[in-house]
Amino acid sequence: MQEAPAETIYQLKNVARVRESNGYAFSLRVPSLRIQRGEKIALIGESGCGKSTLLDMLAFILRPTDMENFSFHADGSTSVDIGEAWKKRRRNRLAALRKAHLGYVMQTGGLLPYLSVFDNINLSRRMLGMEDDGTVQTLARELGLSRHLHKLPSALSTGERQRVAIGRALAHRPAIVIADEPTASVDPFAAEKIMSLFINMVEEMNITVIVASHAWRHIKQLGLRRLAHHTRKSPNGRMTETVVSG
Amino acid sequence: MMFRQKRQILALASRDYFHEWQISVCFVLALAAVLGPMMVLFGLKFGIVGSMIEELVEDPVKREIRPVGSGHYDRVWMDKLRKRDDVAFIVPRIRSIASSLSVQSPSSSRILHLEVIPSAPGDPLLDASLPMPDGLDKVVLSASAARKLMVSAGDEMEGSLVRTWQGRKERMVLPLKVVAIAPATGFKRDGLFASVMLVEALEDFRDGHAVPALGWEGAADVGQRSYTGFRLYARSIYDVSALEDSFIRSGIEVRTQAADIETVRRMDNTLSAIYWAIALIGLGGFSLSLGASLWANVDRKRKELSVLRLVGFRTGEIVLFPLVQSLYTALFGWILACGIYLVAAWSINAMLAPQLEKAQKICRLLPEHYLIALGITLGAALLAAILAGTRAARVEPSEGLREL
Numbered sequence: 001m002q003e004a005p006a007e008t009i010y011q012l013k014n015v016a017r018v019r020e021s022n023g024y025a026f027s028l029r030v031p032s033l034r035i036q037r038g039e040k041i042a043l044i045g046e047s048g049c050g051k052s053t054l055l056d057m058l059a060f061i062l063r064p065t066d067m068e069n070f071s072f073h074a075d076g077s078t079s080v081d082i083g084e085a086w087k088k089r090r091r092n093r094l095a096a097l098r099k100a101h102l103g104y105v106m107q108t109g110g111l112l113p114y115l116s117v118f119d120n121i122n123l124s125r126r127m128l129g130m131e132d133d134g135t136v137q138t139l140a141r142e143l144g145l146s147r148h149l150h151k152l153p154s155a156l157s158t159g160e161r162q163r164v165a166i167g168r169a170l171a172h173r174p175a176i177v178i179a180d181e182p183t184a185s186v187d188p189f190a191a192e193k194i195m196s197l198f199i200n201m202v203e204e205m206n207i208t209v210i211v212a213s214h215a216w217r218h219i220k221q222l223g224l225r226r227l228a229h230h231t232r233k234s235p236n237g238r239m240t241e242t243v244v245s246g
Numbered sequence: 247m248m249f250r251q252k253r254q255i256l257a258l259a260s261r262d263y264f265h266e267w268q269i270s271v272c273f274v275l276a277l278a279a280v281l282g283p284m285m286v287l288f289g290l291k292f293g294i295v296g297s298m299i300e301e302l303v304e305d306p307v308k309r310e311i312r313p314v315g316s317g318h319y320d321r322v323w324m325d326k327l328r329k330r331d332d333v334a335f336i337v338p339r340i341r342s343i344a345s346s347l348s349v350q351s352p353s354s355s356r357i358l359h360l361e362v363i364p365s366a367p368g369d370p371l372l373d374a375s376l377p378m379p380d381g382l383d384k385v386v387l388s389a390s391a392a393r394k395l396m397v398s399a400g401d402e403m404e405g406s407l408v409r410t411w412q413g414r415k416e417r418m419v420l421p422l423k424v425v426a427i428a429p430a431t432g433f434k435r436d437g438l439f440a441s442v443m444l445v446e447a448l449e450d451f452r453d454g455h456a457v458p459a460l461g462w463e464g465a466a467d468v469g470q471r472s473y474t475g476f477r478l479y480a481r482s483i484y485d486v487s488a489l490e491d492s493f494i495r496s497g498i499e500v501r502t503q504a505a506d507i508e509t510v511r512r513m514d515n516t517l518s519a520i521y522w523a524i525a526l527i528g529l530g531g532f533s534l535s536l537g538a539s540l541w542a543n544v545d546r547k548r549k550e551l552s553v554l555r556l557v558g559f560r561t562g563e564i565v566l567f568p569l570v571q572s573l574y575t576a577l578f579g580w581i582l583a584c585g586i587y588l589v590a591a592w593s594i595n596a597m598l599a600p601q602l603e604k605a606q607k608i609c610r611l612l613p614e615h616y617l618i619a620l621g622i623t624l625g626a627a628l629l630a631a632i633l634a635g636t637r638a639a640r641v642e643p644s645e646g647l648r649e650l
Contacts, residue, residue: 059644061643095560110553112258114264124558127558129250
């Protein structure tokens with residue numbers, strides 16, 4: 001395993017996910033990718049190009065089919081060979097990494113419908129045994145959710161739900177937050193507001209962020225680094241290959 | 247840390263279960279709809295056969311084997327019988343003409359002519375916790391005799407007997423002490439339970455022999471004593487038939503309740519077979535219904551389970567989620583089934599009450615039957631949940647995430 005510089009958080013070399021079904025093949029290849037601590041990364045592209053696949057691999061919830069090197073350095077003391085962990089089927093090790101170092105914002109909230117807004121935001125904090133120090137209330141205030149804290153998600157609008165999801169992803173101060181089209185289900189006006197709020201918050205908290213989106217125009221103003229990717233289809237349309245690097 | 251997350255997943259599973267109470271209620275109803283009728287069915291089978299068997303087992307009369315007519319039996323023969331495993335109790339009987347006594351008590355003017363029944367410790371017609379007839383004076387009265395003589399345990403009374411000996415009419419008075427009253431259920435006539443010693447003394451006196459222990463004079467030497475009959479009780483109703491066969495083989499004609507017992511036993515077997523056939527079908531349906539609903543539940547919750555995996559719950563904790571919920575279903579389903587059963591049993595018993603003896607129940611279950619039902623339900627729920635849970639654990643966390 002190649003030693004990565006101290007400030008590198010993700011280091012990937014020749015990582016790929018290939019999937020075949022019904023005679024169609026999709027592949028996502030990452031020849032080389034390095035993400036530094038504190039970076040704000042944008043992954044822009046139409047749906048179906050493999051954005052989610054890459055995010056899921058970076059969130060350790062999808063196993064790459066090939067990997068030469070895939071290492072994760074949450075902080076100075078945590079350096080994990082993700083490839084090794086997958087090969088050894090150490091799923092609970094990966095779960096522990098997600099719990100401590102990762103926040104994930106899904107396209108459709110992914111809130112637990114039976115928990116109040118407060119409990120949803122507090123979920124990871126509670127898992128980690130973190131004390132109730134007002135963090136949840138502070139986050140809720142910043143996200144404009146203070147008066148909804150004791151409601152269930154079903155009582156909220158889509159935009160509010162996405163803000164709760166952002167709160168949950170940030171509450172335990174993870175090293176990195178991954179967001180998969182966090183504003184895709186919200187109207188464009190609200191989407192811009194939520195996205196700006198989100199990026200400002202992670203910036204303030206000095207959290208590394210990776211956002212997937214299909215709208216570059218707005219993201220550009222927020223100062224995100226765009227990952228280069230190239231998608232090509234075979235002439236008969238049966239093969240789709242996306243190559244990401246950065 | 248481990249326990250914190252386990253506790254947290256238990257809390258989440260409970261919150262979800264009660265949050266989705268409409269669906270939980272459906273699961274509980276589906277379970278109780280199968281378990282409740284099964285309990286009623288078993289209650290009926292147990293109640294009907296149980297009360298018949300109980301009647302047989304508890305009524306010593308059903309275990310009695312009585313010789314027909316009178317014969318000559320000696321003590322050695324009886325001792326040999328007493329040693330048999332299937333014989334609970336045996337005492338010799340004397341000629342019926344000699345086995346009666348006139349009794350008078352100070353509290354009643356009536357003189358009662360009582361049948362004297364030879365008895366001994368272990369007599370099934372007597373209450374084992376009360377004193378037994380003993381010696382030449384301590385006797386036990388049957389309930390009806392005690393009522394007519396107006397005596398109770400501890401009272402004194404007087405027996406008198408008459409014989410004609412050497413041309414003279416002799417009348418002897420015998421002081422007696424009532425040590426206990428026999429239960430009314432065992433023996434319904436007017437009777438006096440006496441030790442074999444006293445019964446033999448009465449016979450000796452009537453036959454003109456001397457009874458030195460009571461100071462009664464007469465001809466000496468009884469010689470080899472022989473008895474005309476015996477009181478014999480089998481150890482259980484299930485031994486009666488074999489004992490009867492053995493008597494018939496040795497040429498002694500006996501009368502028993504074997505036919506009654508056989509009828510009940512055959513009915514028990516038939517009902518048991520019917521019950522088990524229905525129970526097996528029911529259990530199959532029950533397991534399928536429970537398993538299917540839990541399986542479907544895991545499928546329905548794929549997204550939420552994926553979210554739990556995403557935020558970092560371990561595989562073992564994810565499995566707990568459906569497990570806890572199915573245990574809730576099992577527990578509430580069982581409680582509801584018990585309710586269904588109790589209402590049904592109460593209605594059946596109330597409906598048939600006029601045809602039943604007091605305290606007899608046509609539909610009933612013992613406390614352990616409820617617990618067995620709970621055990622089976624929890625076991626089936628656990629099994630189904632483990633199957634469903636491992637399935638939940640196998641789902642790749644990324645799979646369910648984007649489902650709406």
